[in-house]
Amino acid sequence: MKHVLVIGAGPAGLSAAVAARDAGARVTLLDSGDGLGGQYWRHLPPQRPSRRESRLHHGWGAFERLRASLADDAIEVLTEAQVWAIETTGAVGSTGAVDRFERRPDRGTSPIRVRSGDSVADREHFGRGALGDRVGLGNGLTVHVLVGPADSGGREARALTADAIVFATGAHDRTLPFPGWHLPGVFSAGAAQALAKGERIAVGRRAVVAGAGPFLLPVAQSLTAAGAHVVGVYEAARPAALAQGWLPKPWRLLAASHKGPELAGYVTHHLARRVPYRLGRAVKEARGDGRVEEVVVARLGTDWAPIPGTERTIAADAVCVSHGFTPRLELPIAAGCAIGPDRFVTVDADQRTSVAGVYAAGEITGIGGVDAALVEGRIAGRRAAGGEAGQADLRRRRGTTDFARRIDAAHGIRPGWVSWLRDDTVVCRCEEVPYGRLRETAEATDQTSLRSVKLTTRAGLGICQARMCGRTVEDLTGAGSARAEDSTDRRPLAAPVRLGDLAGLATTLGKDPNV
Amino acid sequence: MNADVVVIGAGIIGAACARALARAGMNVIIVDRAAPASATSARGEGNLLVSDKAPGPELDLALLAADHWPKLAAELADELSTPAGIALGGASSSSGRKPALGAATSSRAESDEASGVAARIAPSHTPFPDIEYDRKGGIVVATTEEGAEPLRAFARSQAAVGVKVEHLSAAEALALEPHLNPAITAAVHYPQDAQLQPVVATEALLASARRAGVRVLANREVIGIEREGDRITGVRTSAGTIGTDAVVVAAGPWSGAVAEVLGGDLPVRPRRGMVLVTARMAQRVFHKVYDGDYFGATQSADADLQTSSVVESTPGGTVLIGSSRQQIGFDDRLRVEVLAQIAQRALRLFPFLEGTPVIRAYGGFRPYVPDHLPVIGEDHRHPGLWYATGHEGAGIGLAGVTGDLLCAQLTGAKPALDPTPFLPSRPSLAAYLVHGDDRSEAARPQAAKSVDAKGGAK
Numbered sequence: 001m002k003h004v005l006v007i008g009a010g011p012a013g014l015s016a017a018v019a020a021r022d023a024g025a026r027v028t029l030l031d032s033g034d035g036l037g038g039q040y041w042r043h044l045p046p047q048r049p050s051r052r053e054s055r056l057h058h059g060w061g062a063f064e065r066l067r068a069s070l071a072d073d074a075i076e077v078l079t080e081a082q083v084w085a086i087e088t089t090g091a092v093g094s095t096g097a098v099d100r101f102e103r104r105p106d107r108g109t110s111p112i113r114v115r116s117g118d119s120v121a122d123r124e125h126f127g128r129g130a131l132g133d134r135v136g137l138g139n140g141l142t143v144h145v146l147v148g149p150a151d152s153g154g155r156e157a158r159a160l161t162a163d164a165i166v167f168a169t170g171a172h173d174r175t176l177p178f179p180g181w182h183l184p185g186v187f188s189a190g191a192a193q194a195l196a197k198g199e200r201i202a203v204g205r206r207a208v209v210a211g212a213g214p215f216l217l218p219v220a221q222s223l224t225a226a227g228a229h230v231v232g233v234y235e236a237a238r239p240a241a242l243a244q245g246w247l248p249k250p251w252r253l254l255a256a257s258h259k260g261p262e263l264a265g266y267v268t269h270h271l272a273r274r275v276p277y278r279l280g281r282a283v284k285e286a287r288g289d290g291r292v293e294e295v296v297v298a299r300l301g302t303d304w305a306p307i308p309g310t311e312r313t314i315a316a317d318a319v320c321v322s323h324g325f326t327p328r329l330e331l332p333i334a335a336g337c338a339i340g341p342d343r344f345v346t347v348d349a350d351q352r353t354s355v356a357g358v359y360a361a362g363e364i365t366g367i368g369g370v371d372a373a374l375v376e377g378r379i380a381g382r383r384a385a386g387g388e389a390g391q392a393d394l395r396r397r398r399g400t401t402d403f404a405r406r407i408d409a410a411h412g413i414r415p416g417w418v419s420w421l422r423d424d425t426v427v428c429r430c431e432e433v434p435y436g437r438l439r440e441t442a443e444a445t446d447q448t449s450l451r452s453v454k455l456t457t458r459a460g461l462g463i464c465q466a467r468m469c470g471r472t473v474e475d476l477t478g479a480g481s482a483r484a485e486d487s488t489d490r491r492p493l494a495a496p497v498r499l500g501d502l503a504g505l506a507t508t509l510g511k512d513p514n515v
Numbered sequence: 516m517n518a519d520v521v522v523i524g525a526g527i528i529g530a531a532c533a534r535a536l537a538r539a540g541m542n543v544i545i546v547d548r549a550a551p552a553s554a555t556s557a558r559g560e561g562n563l564l565v566s567d568k569a570p571g572p573e574l575d576l577a578l579l580a581a582d583h584w585p586k587l588a589a590e591l592a593d594e595l596s597t598p599a600g601i602a603l604g605g606a607s608s609s610s611g612r613k614p615a616l617g618a619a620t621s622s623r624a625e626s627d628e629a630s631g632v633a634a635r636i637a638p639s640h641t642p643f644p645d646i647e648y649d650r651k652g653g654i655v656v657a658t659t660e661e662g663a664e665p666l667r668a669f670a671r672s673q674a675a676v677g678v679k680v681e682h683l684s685a686a687e688a689l690a691l692e693p694h695l696n697p698a699i700t701a702a703v704h705y706p707q708d709a710q711l712q713p714v715v716a717t718e719a720l721l722a723s724a725r726r727a728g729v730r731v732l733a734n735r736e737v738i739g740i741e742r743e744g745d746r747i748t749g750v751r752t753s754a755g756t757i758g759t760d761a762v763v764v765a766a767g768p769w770s771g772a773v774a775e776v777l778g779g780d781l782p783v784r785p786r787r788g789m790v791l792v793t794a795r796m797a798q799r800v801f802h803k804v805y806d807g808d809y810f811g812a813t814q815s816a817d818a819d820l821q822t823s824s825v826v827e828s829t830p831g832g833t834v835l836i837g838s839s840r841q842q843i844g845f846d847d848r849l850r851v852e853v854l855a856q857i858a859q860r861a862l863r864l865f866p867f868l869e870g871t872p873v874i875r876a877y878g879g880f881r882p883y884v885p886d887h888l889p890v891i892g893e894d895h896r897h898p899g900l901w902y903a904t905g906h907e908g909a910g911i912g913l914a915g916v917t918g919d920l921l922c923a924q925l926t927g928a929k930p931a932l933d934p935t936p937f938l939p940s941r942p943s944l945a946a947y948l949v950h951g952d953d954r955s956e957a958a959r960p961q962a963a964k965s966v967d968a969k970g971g972a973k
Binding site: 087448505 | 549553644718731733848861
């Protein structure tokens with residue numbers, strides 16, 4: 001019996017675990033959180049159940065079916081299981097050192113290297129490399145896990161291997177900085193939604209939702225359901241960009257199963273609640289004495305630069321912001337998986353990564369939402385277990401991939417946002433690095449290396465290890481992602497580990513002459 | 516494009532060499548195959564140590580550096596606190612070169628062209644980041660009975676050649692480091708040990724070098740050399756040839772490979788090290804604190820101290836915990852066992868760290884030479900080919916004096932100390948070099964290992 005290790009128990013991971021089990025594998029499913037469902041199906045803890053859960057979650061029935069289906073001896077579920085490192089012990093050269101994307105200095109990111117033996121016909125759109133059938137797990141992977149409450153010492157250490165691994169590590173929301181974003185009352189939309197869904201806490205009474213992407217709509221809905229008054233949803237994309245992203249070949253949206261109805265549901269919901277949904281606008285500043293009291297909303301040009309003279313001040317005690325998502329790539333990178341020029345894990349139509357026996361599904365392969373995650377998880381799980389993907393799933397997957405591309409075309413971040421920054425706007429909140437210092441230090445050192453920029457400014461060196469600010473620092477300084485080893489996505493230590501826990505793993509103290 | 520000297524490598528050694536040469540009136544170009552200050556110079560702790568060196572030429576160099584760094588740090592801070600183009604260094608007004616500002620602007624344009632990054636704005640007027648030079652002192656401790664006397668003996672041998680050494684009782688050590696494990700058996704304080712932020716230091720040397728007229732060309736790989744007879748006439752790079760008659764290889768652990776591209780050879784190998792970084796905390800470690808147990812534990816007859824654990828605070832509020840030494844080529848994969856051993860050794864020094872979260876681990880490659888001495892000087896077999904490399908873990912500390920020593924040799928000035936022990940022609944390196952006539956044989960003697968002057972796994 002094949003043993004499949006699934007990392008991440010959101011929609012993609014749950015779907016992969018069940019599919020792998022159904023295809024005859026023994027499954028270990030890990031999640032760092034204390035419950036299943038991931039960010040998408042974040043819900044009340046079991047000791048405080050709610051009958052309204054199904055009304056608060058999209059596709060709750062799907063979640064309940066998946067969760068029920070896990071109750072099986074063939075699936076071991078480990079929650080509060082933090083993967084903190086992945087070791088590759090295969091021969092040198094079989095790792096991502098050769099496979100990671102490279103950006104050439106002259107013309108941006110070059111196509112990924114596709115290993116010899118791959119047929120061109122197997123390659124999918126946007127340079128995905130299909131890698132042919134290979135047997136067994138590549139790179140000699142060992143997954144190091146600490147099991148127990150995240151902030152406790154003495155967590156149980158486990159070193160896992162498997163016949164196949166499915167990464168379903170998801171994404172976290174990306175928030176662009178703006179003056180005042182450090183004030184209490186400013187939340188990432190994801191955090192606001194987590195509080196609303198997981199704790200039934202509304203982050204304020206008069207909330208503004210702003211940023212870019214379809215995610216703003218469910219966030220506004222969750223806030224409303226938790227009792228907040230949402231005074232407006234401000235979407236940075238302008239109508240033309242939305243039309244460009246969504247209108248060409250609209251029939252394809254039908255393939256993204258219930259995406260269409262889901263979006264329609266949100267829009268209806270907002271109309272019904274009279275929540276204004278404005279396009280081409282952004283919160284360019286939050287103000288207040290000690291906490292948010294008002295926000296400044298401005299109209300944006302096509303490049304997202306605020307248009308002078310269009311500013312409006314709106315009273316609000318909460319601002320929930322999301323400008324898209326950053327995939328959690330540290331584990332696939334540690335495993336040696338190729339990352340594409342789009343900075344998602346490169347997979348083929350069967351969700352195979354560049355490393356034999358390693359699969360990826362969900363948001364780490366492209367921001368496609370829950371439908372994409374479920375389909376990709378199912379394909380990855382079946383393939384990881386040695387089965388074949390269903391034809392219907394492969395068809396659906398094409399639709400969801402299309403959806404992901406449309407989101408990016410319509411809502412992708414445009415460079416003009418930088419003009420709403422001021423020199424004293426903090427970019428890295430962990431280390432309190434303001435924009436002016438970041439920019440001027442990069443200029444004074446004439447640097448294009450992210451490593452140097454980080455070490456001379458301390459941006460991205462704090463406790464979140466650039467998860468919040470990394471991509472922003474890259475964009476603001478023009479540094480980084482020039483070299484794969486320079487990317488803020490690379491974190492060999494994938495999570496904080498107490499020194500005592502680390503020391504407990506030593507087996508040969510003083511015996512290894514090479515150390 | 517022409518230069519008096521081409522320096523290969525924009526790490527701290529290359530930066531220091533280029534700066535010294537430019538201030539001595541030479542027209543200098545630095546080329547780096549990637550970005551400056553991003554490889555070995557960006558992957559250490561920033562050690563400026565005398566404590567870990569046995570009496571000998573490297574300690575002589577380190578003692579010189581201990582006097583030199585405070586002056587250099589002050590000089591850099593002074594120079595870089597004012598906008599480029601106004602405060603030109605004393606030596607930079609020498610004839611035959613463009614003004615510093617013009618040169619800096621042209622290097623900017625060229626490196627941008629090479630890196631594909633949009634042209635940047637004029638030179639900044641921002642105060643340069645602090646290089647965080649801090650002569651905090653080092654404390655080396657033994658935690659075993661067997662380790663105590665060798666540590667004291669080693670310190671006595673250092674004191675005999677001028678190292679400032681204070682033997683501490685356990686109580687005195689705890690007064691200096693209140694959170695140290697009280698179960699120590701010996702402790703020695705080295706007030707000359709210092710620390711700085713190595714990336715800022717490298718960038719500061721580069722910025723100062725630019726002001727002295729040095730052009731820094733990033734993202735250019737050296738692919739060959741041009742000669743007329745025995746004489747070097749140019750360096751071929753991935754973006755054109757630079758006419759020059761002198762080349763300085765300062766490519767750290769890659770120096771051997773670069774030397775080969777240039778038709779020479781040098782036995783520099785990578786030796787990997789890992790460092791752990793904790794979350795920020797209130798300062799509880801005040802010096803560089805080392806574990807000197809390795810020495811006693813191995814009962815080694817070697818004359819040098821093999822430190823195996825280093826714990827220190829940084830101005831950023833983190834604690835750095837190092838460090839391992841491994842010869843595994845350029846394999847940069849994470850090894851859990853290595854991290855675990857570093858952690859375990861650190862806890863023997865500072866038990867309070869047990870609950871402290873480690874948030875990052877980083878590693879790099881030190882340039883390792885089999886006789887454990889840096890190579891600073893001209894290749895006796897290839898006129899015009901110079902080396903400044905092989906400092907292993909001491910490159911940050913020795914950078915300034917290395918630049919000056921190389922510059923003095925290259926320009927014919929009087930060096931601050933005798934360069935003979937550091938020349939590529941030194942006897943302890945001979946067994947590792949291909950010599951004039953037997954180049955084709957490429958025979959490296961097996962017996963070479965016994966020449967390993969300082970022994971074992973440092």
